[in-house]
Amino acid sequence: MTGAAVPDGRTVPDGRTVVRGLVALKLRLLRNGLRRSPGRTAVYVVGGVLGLVVAGFTALGMAVLNGRYAGSGDTGVVLLGVLTLGWAALPLFLFSSDESADPTRLTMLPLRPGPLLRGSLLASLIGPGPLISLVLVTGAVLSGAVGGSSAAAAVVGVPLALLCLVTLSRAVAAGNARMLSSRRGKDFAIFGGLAFALLVQAANVGSQSIFGRQHGKDIDLSPLRPIAAVLRWIPPISAADAPRTVGEGHYAFGLLQLAAAGALLVLLLRWWRGSLQELMVTADASTVEVARGVQNTGGWRFLPEGRTGAVMQRHLRYAWREPRAKAALFTSVGMTLVICVLSVVQGWSSVYLLAMTGTFLGLQMLNLFGMDGSAFWMVAATLRTPADARDELRGRAYAVLSYAVPVAVVLGLVLAAVTGDWAGLPSAVGLAVAVLGCGIALGSVFSVLAPYTMPADSNPMRNAAPGQGGLILLNQFGSMIGVAVLALPVGGYLFWALASDGPTWPLLLLGPLYGGLVATLGIRLAAARLLERIPEIMAKAIER
Amino acid sequence: MQASAPSPSEPAPSAVSIQELWKHFGSQAAVAGLSLELPAGAFIGLVGPNGAGKTTTLSMVTGLLRPDQGTVLVHGTDVWADPVTVKARIGILPEGLRMFERLSGRELLQYTGRLRGLPATEVDRRTEELLAVLDLARDADKLVADYSTGMRKKVGLAAALLHNPDVLFLDEPFEGVDPVSAQTIRGVLKRYAAAGSTVVFSSHVMELVEQLCDWVAVVNAGRVIAQGPLDSVRGGRSLHEAFLELIGVREDDGQALGWLGGGHSGSAR
Numbered sequence: 001m002t003g004a005a006v007p008d009g010r011t012v013p014d015g016r017t018v019v020r021g022l023v024a025l026k027l028r029l030l031r032n033g034l035r036r037s038p039g040r041t042a043v044y045v046v047g048g049v050l051g052l053v054v055a056g057f058t059a060l061g062m063a064v065l066n067g068r069y070a071g072s073g074d075t076g077v078v079l080l081g082v083l084t085l086g087w088a089a090l091p092l093f094l095f096s097s098d099e100s101a102d103p104t105r106l107t108m109l110p111l112r113p114g115p116l117l118r119g120s121l122l123a124s125l126i127g128p129g130p131l132i133s134l135v136l137v138t139g140a141v142l143s144g145a146v147g148g149s150s151a152a153a154a155v156v157g158v159p160l161a162l163l164c165l166v167t168l169s170r171a172v173a174a175g176n177a178r179m180l181s182s183r184r185g186k187d188f189a190i191f192g193g194l195a196f197a198l199l200v201q202a203a204n205v206g207s208q209s210i211f212g213r214q215h216g217k218d219i220d221l222s223p224l225r226p227i228a229a230v231l232r233w234i235p236p237i238s239a240a241d242a243p244r245t246v247g248e249g250h251y252a253f254g255l256l257q258l259a260a261a262g263a264l265l266v267l268l269l270r271w272w273r274g275s276l277q278e279l280m281v282t283a284d285a286s287t288v289e290v291a292r293g294v295q296n297t298g299g300w301r302f303l304p305e306g307r308t309g310a311v312m313q314r315h316l317r318y319a320w321r322e323p324r325a326k327a328a329l330f331t332s333v334g335m336t337l338v339i340c341v342l343s344v345v346q347g348w349s350s351v352y353l354l355a356m357t358g359t360f361l362g363l364q365m366l367n368l369f370g371m372d373g374s375a376f377w378m379v380a381a382t383l384r385t386p387a388d389a390r391d392e393l394r395g396r397a398y399a400v401l402s403y404a405v406p407v408a409v410v411l412g413l414v415l416a417a418v419t420g421d422w423a424g425l426p427s428a429v430g431l432a433v434a435v436l437g438c439g440i441a442l443g444s445v446f447s448v449l450a451p452y453t454m455p456a457d458s459n460p461m462r463n464a465a466p467g468q469g470g471l472i473l474l475n476q477f478g479s480m481i482g483v484a485v486l487a488l489p490v491g492g493y494l495f496w497a498l499a500s501d502g503p504t505w506p507l508l509l510l511g512p513l514y515g516g517l518v519a520t521l522g523i524r525l526a527a528a529r530l531l532e533r534i535p536e537i538m539a540k541a542i543e544r
Numbered sequence: 545m546q547a548s549a550p551s552p553s554e555p556a557p558s559a560v561s562i563q564e565l566w567k568h569f570g571s572q573a574a575v576a577g578l579s580l581e582l583p584a585g586a587f588i589g590l591v592g593p594n595g596a597g598k599t600t601t602l603s604m605v606t607g608l609l610r611p612d613q614g615t616v617l618v619h620g621t622d623v624w625a626d627p628v629t630v631k632a633r634i635g636i637l638p639e640g641l642r643m644f645e646r647l648s649g650r651e652l653l654q655y656t657g658r659l660r661g662l663p664a665t666e667v668d669r670r671t672e673e674l675l676a677v678l679d680l681a682r683d684a685d686k687l688v689a690d691y692s693t694g695m696r697k698k699v700g701l702a703a704a705l706l707h708n709p710d711v712l713f714l715d716e717p718f719e720g721v722d723p724v725s726a727q728t729i730r731g732v733l734k735r736y737a738a739a740g741s742t743v744v745f746s747s748h749v750m751e752l753v754e755q756l757c758d759w760v761a762v763v764n765a766g767r768v769i770a771q772g773p774l775d776s777v778r779g780g781r782s783l784h785e786a787f788l789e790l791i792g793v794r795e796d797d798g799q800a801l802g803w804l805g806g807g808h809s810g811s812a813r
Contacts, residue, residue, distance in 0.1 A: 009707030012632045013661025021659040025644070028655070032646040032687060105642045107608050108704070109659050110632035281610040281627070 015115035022119030026100045026126050048128035055132045059139025066143050071221040073144020073244045074228035080140045080161065080237045081227075083133060085199070087165040090129075091173035100124075103174065107280045117273050124166050137161050140240045146247030153246040153254055157239040160261050164236030167268040174275035178282070233257070235264035304398070307388060311395025316402065324454065325371060332360040333407060340411065344418055351415045351424040352494075354408060358432040359483055361404035362439015366475050368396055368447040369537045370454050376541035380534045389527035393447075397440045397519060408432040427504035430511025431487075431494055437515020438486035441522020442479045448526045448533055450474055451540040490514050558617070559584035559711050559742040560605060565614035567600050567766075574600040575611075576766035582744060582759070584619070587737045589753035589774075590746040591783075592763035593791060598746040599639050599715055601763065605744075606636045606713050619710055632660070635704035639715040641696055645689035649680055649699045652688055656703045667706070674702040679728050694725030701729060705736065712736065714745035718752060730756065750784040762790050 034041040062079070065072040100123055106116070124130070141154045232241040239261035246254035303309035318325045336356050343349035369376050383389055408429060416425040452471040484491075490511055497504045530537075560582040567575040575597040582588050592598050603609035605616050607627035616623040623630045644652060650671060657667030675681045678698045683691070688699060697717055704712060712733075718726050733756070737743045747753050753760060754774065760783070761771040770777050770790050778786040 009657065009660045009662040009666075010633050010709070011661065012628050013659065017661050018659060021655060024658070025647075025655050028651060029644060029646050032648070032651075035687075100644075102642075105644055106659070107642075108606075108631065108636045108638065109656070110628045110630075111659065112628055281608065 012110045012112065015112070015118070018111055018115035019119040019122060022116070022123050023126070026123035029100050030127065044128075048132075051128060051132045052135065055135040055139070059135050059142065062139040062143035065221075066145065069221055071225055071228075073241065074221055074224040076140030076143035076244075077228040077232045077237055077241050078224050079136065079143075080240045081231045081234075083136055083140075084165060084168070084237060087133070087169040088172055090169050091176065102177070103276050103279050104177070113273055113277050116276060117269065120170065120272075120276070121163075121167065121269075124170050125162075130162060130166055133165055134158070134162055137165075137240055141243050144241065144244030144247075146244065149251075150243040150247030153243040153258070156258055157242045157261075160258065160265065161236045161239040164239065164261055164265050164268065167265060167272060168236070171268045171272035171275065174272055174279060177275070177279055233260070235261040304395075307382075307391035308395040308398065311392055312399040312402070315396050315399035319399070319403070328371075329364060329403075332363055336360050336407075336411065340415065349415065349419050351412065351419055351421045351428045352431065354412050354415060354428040354432040355435050355487075357404065357408045357411055358435030358439060359480065361400065361407065362436050362443060362483060363476070363479065364400045364404070365396065365440050365443025366446055366479055367451055367454075368393075368443070369541050370447075370451040372541055373454055374542045376538060380538055383531060383534065386527060386531060389530040390523060393444045393523045393527055393530070397444070397523060400440060401436070404436055405433065408436070424504065427494060427497070427507035427511075430507035430509070431490060432511070434490040434507075434511035434515040434518075435483055435487045437512075437517075437519040438483045439479065440515075440519040441525075442482045442486065444519075444522050444526035446475050446479060448530045448537070450478075451537050453540055453542075486518055557584050558582060559586075559619060560744065561615075561617040562601075562605060563615045565601065565604060565616065566612045567597075567604060567609070568612055573766055575604070578614075578763070578767055580761055580768050580771060582742065582761075584742050585737075585740050586742060586759040587733075587757045588742065588744045588759045588761065589757035590744060590761050590763060591748060591750065591753055591787060592746075593748065596763045597766040598763055600766075602713055602715050602744070602746055603638070606634060606638075607631055608636070608638065632707070633710050635707070635709035635712040637697070637700045637704045637712075637714040637717055641700050643688050643696070643700065643703075646687055648685045648687055649691070649695070649702075650675065650684040652699060653702055653706060657706050660707045662707065670706055671702075674705060677728075677732060678702055679725075692722075693720040694722045697721050698725055698729060701732065705732070709741070711742040711744065714743070716747060717745055718747060718749060750782070750787055754778075754783045762787060764791055 034044055058079070062072070062075055065075060103116070103120070137158050138154075141150075141158055145151070145154060231237050232245075235257075238257035242254045242257040242261075245257060300309075300313055303312050319329050320326060339356060340349070340353055343353055369379070372379060379392065383392060412425055412429050412432070415428070416422050450471055452475065490507065493510065494504060494507060496502060497507075558581045560580070562578060562580040562582075565575050565578045566573065578597070578601055590598050590602070600609065604611045604614075605618070605623065607623050607630055610624065618630050618634060621630050621633075644655070647655065653671040653674065654667055657671065658664070662670075672681075675684050678701065680695065680698055680702070683695060688696065691699065697720075701714070701717065704714075714733075717729060717733075721729065733743055733745075745756075758774055759772070760774050760777045762769050762777065770786075774783070777783070781789075
């Protein structure tokens with residue numbers, strides 16, 4: 001405490017006050033976030049407990065591996081590698097939802113960088129994420145630890161690794177804050193998210209090929225060895241491996257591993273501090289980013305005249321320009337690709353997987369007007385006749401078709417080439433188009449009858465405002481199941497043809513015909529209700 | 545250019561002294577060599593059209609945005625030599641109002657006070673008084689996320705006033721605010737200025753500036769094009785007329801848009 005006069009708020013506060021204030025702030029934000037809705041509290045608590053239980057069992061399992069299987073320490077190293085990647089990627093998804101990670105809200109206050117950094121670091125150690133990580137890091141250490149000297153190294157290694165992980169996440173977030181909050185950054189986050197999902201799938205396949213291949217009771221951990229041999233020298237993973245190294249008697253190497261992690265921590269803290277200071281004195285992304293005009297291309301001339309063409313154009317422009325629409329589209333395509341790649345890797349691929357393209361891209365027709373958000377009034381104000389309503393829905397359907405059909409054809413060619421089933425290709429494309437038609441029909445109907453609110457902030461990773469869970473489930477599952485039921489005639493024919501060696505090629509004609517018929521019916525049905533339900537849709541489309 | 549402490553012989557010491565301030569975004573100069581002396585104890589209006597550089601200037605003056613060039617002194621202290629010390633002595637209501645949305649109004653003020661190093665009892669006392677005066681007492685326990693624009697501006701103002709700053713900077717404090725809240729804000733600002741503190745606020749509502757301010761600076765294209773006491777700037781006209789003339793706006797002669805209006809027939813189906 002300084003001996004100065006009673007602070008009147010016009011002097012710079014001392015460091016301890018700031019640190020305590022920031023920690024209290026984090027706690028309060030956590031509590032208030034939960035206070036908003038009981039449902040969210042439940043999800044948070046259940047998620048946290050579940051995470052802890054899973055982490056606990058993982059840690060226990062790794063401790064059990066120790067001593068029983070050769071190379072048990074390698075599992076810990078690999079786990080920590082995954083954990084590190086997770087913490088580094090975390091800001092991509094969570095930045096806009098975690099207020100306490102956003103230093104720009106503190107810019108008005110007289111805070112020196114030192115206390116600000118200490119307070120932020122302490123605050124970021126609070127929460128279920130760091131706790132779960134602590135359990136996992138402990139498990140990783142236990143997987144390879146040997147004896148008392150390991151324990152001594154673990155006392156330093158575990159907290160050091162945890163500090164590194166948390167700091168890494170915060171430093172990445174602060175270092176890229178401007179980018180992540182800009183429109184371009186959100187686009188980037190979509191691809192980051194997709195890449196991350198692919199990586200998780202790859203890890204999944206990898207772990208299955210190790211732990212699924214157990215003959216009798218023996219687990220063969222040897223495939224991990226080459227990966228672990230590299231990873232164990234990379235900080236902060238090295239900090240968790242140091243107890244094993246020390247336990248095995250290599251004191252110098254163990255110390256080196258700890259020192260590497262310590263050096264990383266110092267570097268990360270420096271980077272974070274620099275970014276924090278920079279963030280507080282630079283302009284918001286919206287100011288810095290020089291807004292470019294959009295190019296006016298002539299390719300739109302091929303679109304239909306009138307409302308249908310205008311709607312189609314708008315829908316396609318949004319699919320490219322608006323992060324949320326883009327995220328939805330790329331997730332659909334990405335999910336299809338992930339499953340296709342998995343099927344090829346695991347050897348159960350078939351050209352008929354193409355039907356998924358129809359299902360997933362048909363989802364793009366869901367909640368059309370909820371996606372319009374507060375701009376829906378522009379649609380509503382110009383809908384006057386049933387013909388308008390039909391054109392509106394038809395335009396959106398054409399827009400979806402305009403990218404879904406090419407994607408289906410290209411993917412079909414790839415699948416046929418990989419599986420060698422060229423004979424099945426025509427029927428697979430027909431099936432996909434039929435399924436797509438059913439998706440368009442159901443999407444139109446659900447968009448009119450059960451729209452839901454999208455969150456006002458444009459975080460592409462959040463797909464609905466709180467409290468809409470039921471409606472989303474109804475939409476997504478209703479559409480998936482509905483599509484499956486509606487596509488039964490086509491699927492049934494295919495099943496019959498495949499089972500009894502009948503011709504499958506007629507599906508190339510039947511599929512589009514049937515899909516087109518169902519889609520037209522669906523659009524007619526939805527259009528009839530659209531006009532009368534405008535006020536109800538408006539109430540849902542605009543948040544609050 | 546360190547200004548010495550104001551001597552009694554100088555009649556109007558500057559609260560804020562801005563010299564040759566520059567800021568580029570890309571190739572565009574948002575603020576282009578802006579210089580300005582703002583007298584202490586005055587109620588100052590910073591007016592200008594959209595994109596004139598008002599927000600950029602206020603951000604640089606308050607230590608929120610690093611200038612490319614130029615110096616800013618607030619009561620003699622160089623803002624960019626020691627931003628933290630200056631921030632301790634000024635209050636800011638920035639544009640956009642980024643606040644902790646998941647704190648209640650009361651909690652927001654309490655934490656602001658704590659982070660400014662005020663003793664807890666003093667924070668509580670000031671918080672309750674500010675909430676009462678700004679007519680927020682009833683909503684003090686609602687989360688800021690659920691506040692209306694007017695309420696957000698009011699709680700932002702309370703946070704800016706909590707430490708009784710020497711100079712208060714407000715960026716468009718009345719934009720999107722309902723008349724009742726605007727009246728409340730005006731009352732509080734007037735009381736604050738009457739006690740001898742300096743208020744600097746930006747606005748493009750001339751009537752408001754005319755009613756509240758005794759000193760005006762007109763900014764256009766990143767430069768000051770007129771400054772001084774209100775009466776000398778407006779020179780017998782309304783501030784609105786004086787402003788349009790200074791900016792150089794020409795009346796539209798109505799040649800374009802000839803098709804607009806008067807059509808009661810032939811609407812397309």
